[in-house]
Amino acid sequence: MKVAVIGGSVGNLAAAIRLAREGIEVSIYEKREHMGGKLRAVQLQGYDFEIGPTMVTAPEVIEAFITSTGRNIKDYLEIRRVRHHTQNIFPQTSSFFLSSDRAFMRKQLQKLDAEGARNYDMFLAEIMKMKQAFEEIMALPPLIAWRQLLMPPARSAYLTLKPFETLDHFVRRYFTNEEVISSFTRYASYNGIAPDDAPALFIIHAYDELINGVYYVAGGNLRLVRALQQIAKEEGVRYYTSKEVTKIHVQADEVEGVCLNDELSLEADAVLMSVEDFKAQPQLISDAEVLLPDPMKPTGIAACVMLVALRTHKQIYQHHIVYSKDRVREFELLKRGEIPDDPTVYLYNPAFSEQERFMRGDALLIFANMPYTANEQLVETMKQRIYKKLEEVGLKLEDDVVTKQVWSPGELMTMFDQYRQSGQVKKTAQYLLNPVLKDCQLKRLYFTGLQTHPTAGLASAVKNGERVAKRMIEELSVKKDGYG
């Protein structure tokens, strides 16, 4: 039994490990020079940057996965907690920290939002209920049609997710202070979606930030990829980089192999890849007449990303956000395709937790939402506005820059296959129906990947990889015994 896996992402590595442990022959083909998908390293003049996922959440999922392979996580990687992980800075007055320390959060709220302080436990209780409901739906066999959500066994969990409420409305039920509201609605705005357009479901992010905690991998989050790669190797998975799958061979309605770099055809009993990659590359199956209901397109609101190496260390938290004075106007401009004059700026500073890795100075990942464009002049203007915005709150970076790199939304799209569809507003049901584990039209084509999901993350990629592998093992063992 042979499985071809397209892409060396975290989710695919987890699935490959699980399949290999069942005696299945697994080969991973990654088109880039490195494994790890969106999680990747960049070096600039000796400074180490990591781009893509910056926040590690639910480490227990990663640990449980490694333990289930008969290994001890300590032999592979160390995941550490960041206590007060996010500082939200508001131009006029205060700053508001996010932490999973409830007493600390209540104390802060008492100063900023007395009603919010009283409501805080109820707020967390509702988030926990929603998280549980979400997990219940994820554990069901894949739901394909909207009406399935309104019927048992999904119905009760679906309604708990407040499908008809916006994120903004949800947060305002508990808090009155606009700065606190901005901090808890950024789960949408960070993704380029206005909080009053986003479904309440986005609040599930707060489960990790405020209840379960935020973490990082000692030595860099990329070590998670290295660990999974090592385990995959030990389990006999073969992986190849710089090998692009250019075609999935299909006979009638069954997958029967892949073609590498338009040259080499290889047989496979099943193929596994990320659902977003599949939607973005319809040419992979153009010979087969398969209807793609929801092809991926670049969307209006994207981001400008800057990597900035400093010769000093600044007072910047692991996750650090400097808010626009007027977030409603910021989104009005973004929706009209204009760059915001006063942007909200997001910073990631790994030196906050591991200064020993950054002796020369901070290596900052900075980004702000901007319309989708490859226009260099607009990107330069955006860069200047980001610096100006940071300067307003006392973060004068320009004089201390050793080197930097700026990526336009267009470049990001090319470099990272940015199909995340930032800025695309969906309803709750669309998020729940999105994670299709197996394509309905082609037999033995399986999917990982939940990047467009509001709760997407490295841990959920691992979980999803395990889930699809389990399904494949069940179905493919039927084939091994004579079917197909």
Ligand SMILES: Cc1cc2nc3c(=O)[nH]c(=O)nc-3n(C[C@H](O)[C@H](O)[C@H](O)COP(=O)(O)OP(=O)(O)OC[C@H]3O[C@@H](n4cnc5c(N)ncnc54)[C@H](O)[C@@H]3O)c2cc1C
């Ligand atoms: C900007 C951004 C920020 C994020 N921040 C966080 C965060 O803070 N915390 C968190 O936990 N998660 C975060 N995520 C989500 C996280 O990145 C993903 O959940 C994670 O990368 C897992 O993705 P994946 O396994 O679905 O695939 P991906 O990481 O997308 O990997 C897919 C791989 O397939 C390869 N590939 C595609 N097509 C082919 C082909 N035809 N042939 C060969 N190879 C191919 C690609 O090169 C890539 O390596 C973020 C995502 C983005 C985009």
